[in-house]
Amino acid sequence: NYILAFETSCDETSVAILKNGTELLSNIIASQINSHKRFGGVVPEIASRHHVEQITVCIEAALEEAKISASELTAVAVTQGPGLNGALLVGIMAAKTFAWANHLPLIPVNHMAGHLMAARLVDEIEYPAMALLVSGGHSELVYVEREGNYKKVGETRDDAAGEAYDKVGRVMGLTYPSGKVIDELAHKGQDTYHFPRAMMTTNEVEFSFSGLKSAFINLVHSENQKGNDVVKDDLENLAASFQAAVIDVLVAKTKLAIEKYPVKTLIIGGGVSANQGLRDRLNDEIIEQKLIVPPLRLCGDNAGMIAAAAYVEWEKGSRGSLALNAKPSLVFEDLA
Ligand code: ATP
Numbered sequence: 001n002y003i004l005a006f007e008t009s010c011d012e013t014s015v016a017i018l019k020n021g022t023e024l025l026s027n028i029i030a031s032q033i034n035s036h037k038r039f040g041g042v043v044p045e046i047a048s049r050h051h052v053e054q055i056t057v058c059i060e061a062a063l064e065e066a067k068i069s070a071s072e073l074t075a076v077a078v079t080q081g082p083g084l085n086g087a088l089l090v091g092i093m094a095a096k097t098f099a100w101a102n103h104l105p106l107i108p109v110n111h112m113a114g115h116l117m118a119a120r121l122v123d124e125i126e127y128p129a130m131a132l133l134v135s136g137g138h139s140e141l142v143y144v145e146r147e148g149n150y151k152k153v154g155e156t157r158d159d160a161a162g163e164a165y166d167k168v169g170r171v172m173g174l175t176y177p178s179g180k181v182i183d184e185l186a187h188k189g190q191d192t193y194h195f196p197r198a199m200m201t202t203n204e205v206e207f208s209f210s211g212l213k214s215a216f217i218n219l220v221h222s223e224n225q226k227g228n229d230v231v232k233d234d235l236e237n238l239a240a241s242f243q244a245a246v247i248d249v250l251v252a253k254t255k256l257a258i259e260k261y262p263v264k265t266l267i268i269g270g271g272v273s274a275n276q277g278l279r280d281r282l283n284d285e286i287i288e289q290k291l292i293v294p295p296l297r298l299c300g301d302n303a304g305m306i307a308a309a310a311y312v313e314w315e316k317g318s319r320g321s322l323a324l325n326a327k328p329s330l331v332f333e334d335l336a
């Protein structure tokens, strides 16, 4: 079984080839981040144009690196959503064209199922499993009773964790995306500011990060008014304090979720799962479950993870038609 997968939901153009569901033969990723940095976020129109420019180069590189020809492929997979409509459409058009020209079946994939299933490229998932998915647009806990059966059991009420990192990073004068830099700064500082931890007293599997973001901004402003340039003089402690608040909540709610829905495996996925502070805490505190922490290259957006989720869909028998359209707000419940 050889699956060729496409991922173009946001600002990475990526094409991968996966053998037999677990062996990545290639995973080409063309990042556009330098084109978006100066705008402080991803500009949809620019993203779509870059995908158009990069997609054929990525297909050729993926086939070449895997040493596979189109005639050997089993299926073509593509991210259907969630993501930016115009960006998704570029991958979908490329996947449909490739599938049609080579008489291959098409498999639509949920981007978040991809972040989750990156884990199967790392280790065997023992079911039932729980996944903490934290990325630029999502923060959610997903229960996977058996392979390919996803149920979201909790999510953020407002901002995603990655979004909070990026917004706070802007106040800190860091370039977008700022999660990685804040993580590095945090390791050199201490939690001296004690920002609020939202939802900690409720028994609900729910996150909220917009209050933390506001508390951070308010603190910087009020210190500035007192003549203290905390961003300039105390950046490491600011970063450490912000990160401690985020991680405390992520870890507490993950533990609550696995208390409510007992599992054998805990998976983390999404761009924020690259966070070293979060990884360290979970390594220390998740004792009874198998913990699968993907390597950094599989945390951010990549087509390898889409191929991994597609393999599961393939086994389930789900196929897309050539009338397949993008679904920018696709949710797990839409999966058959
Ligand atoms: P989604 O998957 O929800 O559609 P996305 O694909 O844009 O959103 P990803 O590419 O999975 O998101 O993740 C990007 C996010 O990860 C950014 O917000 C970035 O700041 C954050 N991030 C990356 N590395 C780290 C880190 N070490 N610590 C915290 N956040 C990080």
Ligand code: MG
Pocket: 010, 011, 012, 300, 301
């Ligand atoms: Mg990205």
Ligand code: FE
Pocket: 111, 115, 135, 136, 270, 271, 300, 301
């Ligand atoms: Fe993503």
